[in-house]
Amino acid sequence: MTASPPAIEAVDVSRTYQLDGVSVEALRGVSLTVQPGDYVALVGPSGSGKSTLMHLLGGLDRPTGGRLVIGGRDVNALSPPEMATLRNETIGFVFQAFHLLPRTSAVENVALPLVYRGVSARQRRERAAAMLGRVGLGHRLGHRPNQMSGGEQQRVAIARALVTEPTVLLADEPTGNLDSVTGAAVLELLERLNAESGVALVMVTHDQEVAARARRRITMRDGVVVADSATDDGTAHLHDRPLSVDHGRPATLVPAPSAEPRSVSGSGPGHPSGGSGGAAGATGRLPHPPDRGPGSEDADAATGDGSDS
Amino acid sequence: MRVAEAWRVALDALRANRLRSALTMLGVIIGVASVVLLVAIGTGTKQKVEQQVEGLGSNLLLVVPGRIEVGTAPVVSPLTLKDVDAVTRVVGDPDRVAVTIASGATARAGARTDFTTVQGVLETTPAVFTRSLARGRYLTGTDVDTSRRVAVLGDSVARALFPDRDPLGQQVTLAGVRFRVIGVFAPLGQSLGVDRDDEVHVPVTAAQRLWGTQRVDGIAVKAPDRERIDELGERIVAELNRRHPDTEFSAVTQQQILGVLGDILGVLTGVLAAIAGISLLVGGVGVSNIMLVSVRERTREIGLRKAVGARPRDIGVQFLLEAVLLTTIGGLTGMALGVGTALLVDALSPIPAAITWWSLALAFGVSAAVGIVFGVVPAQRAGRLDPVVALRAE
Numbered sequence: 001m002t003a004s005p006p007a008i009e010a011v012d013v014s015r016t017y018q019l020d021g022v023s024v025e026a027l028r029g030v031s032l033t034v035q036p037g038d039y040v041a042l043v044g045p046s047g048s049g050k051s052t053l054m055h056l057l058g059g060l061d062r063p064t065g066g067r068l069v070i071g072g073r074d075v076n077a078l079s080p081p082e083m084a085t086l087r088n089e090t091i092g093f094v095f096q097a098f099h100l101l102p103r104t105s106a107v108e109n110v111a112l113p114l115v116y117r118g119v120s121a122r123q124r125r126e127r128a129a130a131m132l133g134r135v136g137l138g139h140r141l142g143h144r145p146n147q148m149s150g151g152e153q154q155r156v157a158i159a160r161a162l163v164t165e166p167t168v169l170l171a172d173e174p175t176g177n178l179d180s181v182t183g184a185a186v187l188e189l190l191e192r193l194n195a196e197s198g199v200a201l202v203m204v205t206h207d208q209e210v211a212a213r214a215r216r217r218i219t220m221r222d223g224v225v226v227a228d229s230a231t232d233d234g235t236a237h238l239h240d241r242p243l244s245v246d247h248g249r250p251a252t253l254v255p256a257p258s259a260e261p262r263s264v265s266g267s268g269p270g271h272p273s274g275g276s277g278g279a280a281g282a283t284g285r286l287p288h289p290p291d292r293g294p295g296s297e298d299a300d301a302a303t304g305d306g307s308d309s
Numbered sequence: 310m311r312v313a314e315a316w317r318v319a320l321d322a323l324r325a326n327r328l329r330s331a332l333t334m335l336g337v338i339i340g341v342a343s344v345v346l347l348v349a350i351g352t353g354t355k356q357k358v359e360q361q362v363e364g365l366g367s368n369l370l371l372v373v374p375g376r377i378e379v380g381t382a383p384v385v386s387p388l389t390l391k392d393v394d395a396v397t398r399v400v401g402d403p404d405r406v407a408v409t410i411a412s413g414a415t416a417r418a419g420a421r422t423d424f425t426t427v428q429g430v431l432e433t434t435p436a437v438f439t440r441s442l443a444r445g446r447y448l449t450g451t452d453v454d455t456s457r458r459v460a461v462l463g464d465s466v467a468r469a470l471f472p473d474r475d476p477l478g479q480q481v482t483l484a485g486v487r488f489r490v491i492g493v494f495a496p497l498g499q500s501l502g503v504d505r506d507d508e509v510h511v512p513v514t515a516a517q518r519l520w521g522t523q524r525v526d527g528i529a530v531k532a533p534d535r536e537r538i539d540e541l542g543e544r545i546v547a548e549l550n551r552r553h554p555d556t557e558f559s560a561v562t563q564q565q566i567l568g569v570l571g572d573i574l575g576v577l578t579g580v581l582a583a584i585a586g587i588s589l590l591v592g593g594v595g596v597s598n599i600m601l602v603s604v605r606e607r608t609r610e611i612g613l614r615k616a617v618g619a620r621p622r623d624i625g626v627q628f629l630l631e632a633v634l635l636t637t638i639g640g641l642t643g644m645a646l647g648v649g650t651a652l653l654v655d656a657l658s659p660i661p662a663a664i665t666w667w668s669l670a671l672a673f674g675v676s677a678a679v680g681i682v683f684g685v686v687p688a689q690r691a692g693r694l695d696p697v698v699a700l701r702a703e
Contacts (some may be wrong), residue, residue, distance in 0.1 A: 060616060060696045081620040088618020099613045099700065103325060113617035115314045160617065 005072060007090070007167045007200050008034040008057050013066035014223075015052050026052040028223040029066065032231075036167055038200040039191070040230075041214035048220040050204045051172065057202060058170045059087045071167060088116050092161030092199070094190075096173035098153045100145040100160075106132060107141040110159045117164065131159040135189060151182035155189065162193060169194070171203040175210060187213070312626065319631035322603065323638075330635060333599045337639030337679065338646060340589025341672045345647025347585045348668040350654065351578025353661035358570050362563050364497075366439045368532040370542050372396070372549070372560045387553045389523045390513070393431075396528055399548050400541070405533070407437035408525040410516050416466060416509060417482040423469035426508045427483055429516025429525070437531045445477045445492030448512055456514035460488040464496035464506035483509065484519055499659065538562055586675075592639070593679035600632050600687035604694075611691055612699025625692030632684020633677055640676025644669055 015027040027049045034040060034057065044050050055061040059070050062083075068075040071090035078086060092113075093099075100109050110128035111119075119127070129141055135155040145153050154174060161169055171190060175183030187210060194201040205211050219227040323330040375384035390408075397406045410429040415422055432448045434440060443464070452459050460481055467476050467490075476490045488511060497505040517523060530545065532538040542560030549558045604611070611624055648669070651662040 055697045058616070060700075081622065084615065084618050084620040084623075087616060093616045095700070099609065099616075101610060101613070103321065112614070116614075116618035116620070116623060121313075164618075 004036055006033045006069075007036050007038070007071065009067075009069040010056070010063075011067040013053075013056060013063040013068050015049075015056060015061065016064045025223055027056070027063070030220075030223075030225050031066075032218060032225060032228060034168060034200050034202060036200055037194070037198045038202070039194050039215040040200070040202045041211035041217045042202060042204045042220065043206070043208075043211045043217060044220035044226075049223040050220050052223075053220065054170055054172055054202070054204055057168070058091045058093060059083050084116070088113055088164060090167050092164065092166040092169040094154070094157050094161050094169065094171040094174045096176040098145070098150075098157045098177070100153055100156055102145055105142050105144055106137060106148070106156045106159075109145070109156055110163050112160060113164045128159070128163055131163045132156070134162075134193070135159045149182070150178050151186060154178060154182075154186050158186070158189060158193070162197070162199065165197070166199060168200045168202060171201065173204055173206065175205070175207065183210075312630075315623070315627040315630050316634075318627050319634050322607075322631050323634060326603075329599060333595050333635055334639035334642065336592030336595040337589065337636050337676055338592075338643040340585065340592040341640045341643025341676050342647035342650065343585035343588055344582055344675070345644055345664070345668060345672050346650050346654070346662070347581035348578060348671075349647070349651035349662040349664050350660055351574060351581055352665050352668070353651075353655060353663035355571060355574040355578065356663050357661045358574065359567055362567050362570070364439060365563065366437055366531060367563075368535055368538055369437070369563050370530040370532055370538055370545070370560050371527060371562075372530065372542070372545055372558060373527040374553075374556050374558055376557060376559055384556065386524045386526050387556050388525045388528065388549070390517075390525065392549060392552055393525060393528060395548055395552060396530065396545050399544050400530055402533075404433055404436055405531045407431055407433045407529045407531075408513055409527055409529070410513060410520075410522070410525045412516075412520060414484040414509075414519075416470060418470040418476075418479060421470050421472075423466055425463070425466050427516060427519075428508055428510050429513035429519075430510050431513055434510065437529050441495045443493050443495040444475075445490070447492055448510065453512040453514055456512060456518055458486065458488045458515050459491045459511070461492040461494060461510040462490055463494050463508040465504050466507060466509055467493045481509075483511065486519055488515075589675065589679060593636070593683040596632055596635050596680060597683035597687060599635075600628060600684055601690070603631065604628060604687050604691040608694065608699045608702035611694050612696050612702065615694070615696035616700060621692035623692075624694070625688040628688035628691045629681065629684045632687065633680035636676045636680030636683075637673070640673050643676070644672050647672070 010033070011031050012029045013027060013031070014025065014029055017024045017026055030049070030053060042050050042053065052061070056063055056068060056075075057070070059075060062068075062075055070086060073082075073086055075083065075086075101112070107125060107128045110131055111124035114124040114127060129138070132138055132141055132155075135158055137152060137155050137159065140148065140152060140156075143152075145156070148156065154177075158169075158174075161171075169190070174190065175186055178186060190201055190203070191213070193199060201214075203210070203214065211217055217227070217229045218225055374386045374388065393406060393408050397403050400406055408429075408431055411426055413424060414427045416425050416427075417423075430448065432450050432453055435442075435447050442461070445461070447461055448459065451457070460483065462470070462476060462481070470476065470481060471479060476493060479490050480487050481490055482488070494506065494510075499505065511519075513525060517525075528545075530541065532541050539562070542562065546558045546560050550556075611619075614624060615621075648664055651664055654660055655662040
């Protein structure tokens with residue numbers, strides 16, 4: 001019962017844009033909680049509000065309604081500089097387009113967030129180099145983005161996101177610009193880091209196979225969460241069904257249970273939800289090492305942060 | 310730490326666009342160089358004029374008939390040597406009083422001629438005005454008293470009439486009358502385009518006889534000290550007014566002349582600097598323009614920096630530093646260019662130019678200020694960019 005405080009908590013969050021005098025409701029009352037160590041896939045069709053939600057969760061934007069608490073701090077009470085500091089300390093971003101600084105070496109790119117934390121140049125370099133080592137680029141410290149492959153660039157970006165030891169890693173289509181082999185490797189890296197360091201991984205993706213690997217799936221449509229495998233009970237698949245139609249997929253996707261049972265301890269591994277197609281099935285079996293402590297098990301029912309123990 | 314990063318990033322940005330940075334700087338370079346050069350010319354001219362006025366001698370009081378005003382016609386002098394005696398009594402020391410009666414005349418020696426200014430003077434002239442001789446001797450009291458036809462030549466006259474022989478003891482004809490050369494002045498050089506060595510000094514009595522007159526044009530008095538110079542001038546003017554009730558007299562000091570000249574030259578320097586300042590302003594607008602382009606180009610970078618924790622101020626400082634770097638590097642280059650040009654002008658042309666430290670400090674300060682003033686709007690714009698929008702930028 002020692003539930004650690006959630007990394008991010010959104011309560012009835014909405015976000016309305018004013019475009020040429022017209023109000024556009026990008027988010028209409030979204031409530032969700034991201035727990036430390038979570039592995040969440042955020043899915044939904046274009047325009048469903050995924051990106052808006054990601055920006056809010058990352059503290060890049062503010063809700064126009066509701067309450068959003070990141071790292072224990074209410075975003076609505078923070079000034080822009082405080083938001084910047086909050087991002088620096090709690091959030092790591094990985095973008096589809098990498099967003100590395102050109103003409104800047106890998107190690108300097110990774111060290112960038114530390115600059116805004118006031119870390120000395122020498123320490124920055126050391127920590128950035130160590131982080132690059134962890135993503136398998138220890139031999140590429142001095143390379144510039146244009147001297148690296150897409151996969152390597154995304155690894156640099158991941159190292160940059162994690163060098164500050166954030167509690168949440170927000171990845172917006174991290175494999176979207178990569179071929180399937182490279183993408184799979186990057187995904188494995190993200191999963192390994194999620195497992196090893198306990199950083200919560202929230203990933204926007206269009207790729208059902210990728211989404212299927214997450215321990216928890218949040219589906220959005222028209223600015224609301226229509227399914228969250230962490231909070232949904234058996235009815236989750238009711239929400240999921242239309243999704244599968246959207247994507248022109250057969251009912252094989254129905255196995256929302258594929259994620260579901262795993263949160264209900266024990267039942268998961270029993271039927272590796274295999275139905276949902278080869279790759280997804282295979283990745284579904286990816287044995288996540290028993291991450292986190294037993295503490296997270298308590299939260300299982302609520303958050304789906306279940307381990308397969 | 311963040312500031313160090315901002316410097317590094319700003320320098321890097323300038324390096325990444327070398328040509329553009331250089332062209333932007335060029336505006337500032339030209340502006341600062343012209344400010345430095347024109348202020349140097351103004352200052353140099355002022356200094357030279359001051360030197361020359363002070364070089365006349367110290368604590369000088371010039372007494373002339375009429376008013377010293379622009380637009381007033383010169384007055385035919387009613388002064389005679391008797392008035393000079395009266396002024397000498399007021400002053401109390403004959404060695405401190407000099408007179409002049411001057412006229413243009415042709416000087417001839419053998420086949421050579423030279424049109425020059427002949428000055429009739431007392432033997433006191435070298436003591437009152439600071440004049441020194443290169444050769445021979447100056448006029449004596451006896452020369453004046455006896456109207457002796459002896460002459461002291463200015464350097465230019467001596468060269469013109471006696472290019473290849475020693476003028477001492479030679480005959481020179483002034484306005485048709487023969488004089489004997491007894492001395493040659495040490496050269497004084499040019500002053501505002503006037504050859505100060507183009508003159509011949511003869512005894513005032515001989516000059517009066519030469520031109521058939523009793524008058525003298527003006528009296529110069531060397532006051533014993535600076536404090537009582539104005540009071541002495543008033544007493545001299547009062548005495549002369551008493552003797553010549555129909556004429557006004559003026560007594561002016563070097564300080565008054567310097568004051569008037571200094572004011573005129575100061576205004577001139579200011580106007581020149583202001584004109585140059587306009588080009589600096591235009592350079593600043595160029596900086597502002599290019600910074601806006603730079604912000605737009607690097608919108609994604611700004612978005613990313615914000616995402617990883619840069620505060621609005623961090624971004625603003627980064628772009629402000631970039632602008633300030635542009636203008637200060639341009640300013641330093643412009644200063645070097647301005648100083649170099651000023652030195653060349655001073656050395657190779659008759660226009661004097663003097664570099665003053667304050668003008669360099671001012672030029673550097675102004676160029677840095679231009680960077681801040683014209684960089685602040687682009688920097689604020691960068692700092693306020695919405696990270697979400699910035700990250701999406703192309």
